[in-house]
Amino acid sequence: MRYVAPTREALDARVLGRHPLDTWSQAYGFLGGASWPSIEVLNAHRPASMQQRFVAQTPQLLADGLHYEERIAVTGAIATRERNWHDLFNTLVWMRYPAIKQALNLRQVAEIAVMGRRERSRPQCALTHFDEAGIVVHLREPAMVEAWDAHDWETLFRGYRQAWLNGDTTVHVFGHALLEHALTPAKLLVGKAMVFLGGSGDVLDACAAAIDSGQVLNDPLELRPFPLSGLPGWHDDGDTADFYRATPCFQPVRAGRIYPPARATA
Incomplete structure (x- = not known):
């Protein structure tokens, strides 16, 4: 709809x-x-x-x-x-x-x-998905990527709660359609994320350079689902374990689904 x-x-x-x-x-x-x-x-x-x-x-x-x-x-x-x-x-x-x-x-x-x-080519679909619903995520802990790979949402968000809160991780909500959907308070927002790990460079510069060079966004399946409601402080029920187990936006990983590795900023 x-x-x-x-x-x-x-x-x-x-x-x-x-x-x-x-x-x-x-x-x-x-x-x-x-x-x-x-x-x-x-x-x-x-x-x-x-x-x-x-x-x-x-x-x-x-x-x-x-x-x-x-x-x-x-x-x-x-x-x-x-x-x-x-x-x-x-x-x-x-x-x-x-x-x-x-x-x-x-x-x-x-x-x-x-x-x-x-x-429309596969790259065009990937580019459009990111433009409309994209998120740029920068992580410091490889174990967070592993939890994300497995859709272990409780570990990713609740287990690393402090990392999300103290600035060790950064999240840039880029997709304009995703922002539009946020106008409806009850919506459980799920973006399409590009993830970067470690490095000392600027994650936004790294993202722009990777897109410009054609290294990324050549297929929609490169993008990872990212339930924004799981971020600490983003949903009223986010402090409870049941939230990550029963809320519809936290889906299990599909059989055979493999994500590309996180990219380095520099």
Whole structure:
């Protein structure tokens, strides 16, 4: 069933103070209140490193005949529907993670050049899944990856609770559709994660470089399911063992399912 976000008027403002929307609502004043930000306001908040710009999606814009991704690569114009949660979160992700978004765009355009505009390759599906529901996770303990490989959710989240809380691990919620789904408080969010282990480099730079070089996101099965509700403090029942055993978002690993090894940052 297609997800329908609450209207701005019906939004429960309390969700903006909860994970994962709390940091986004604090950094950008566009999520709360009665008014939608204009395209001009969004463009004024772009980081200096972002060359692309947001452009209202109108019939006139779409008449250029370009694919959405091609338009970004050729003209720098990111078609954006106004008064739309999905596209608003997309603009915010562009602002926060421009290098990763640009790497995804260039890979998509390269695949379109091979496949055409109607067919989709396995890499295109992987790139889209990450764009919509992606999470970048940086771990320090190899044993955490082993628990994740086995879908041992109680060990991963509850057994390493302190590591999640003290900054030894970092989680970047990247997917704009995932952020949109967070507008509904009862949803148990499961993202599609790329995991990095150890290293002293910047995990976001490493992620962008890996995407740009084609080392990752060549098949959707590379991505690991990551139930965000398992993170300490992200769900009211997260401190109980039964939560990880009975809640639907914590699925057992499928027979024969093997994930690629965690990548190093540098």
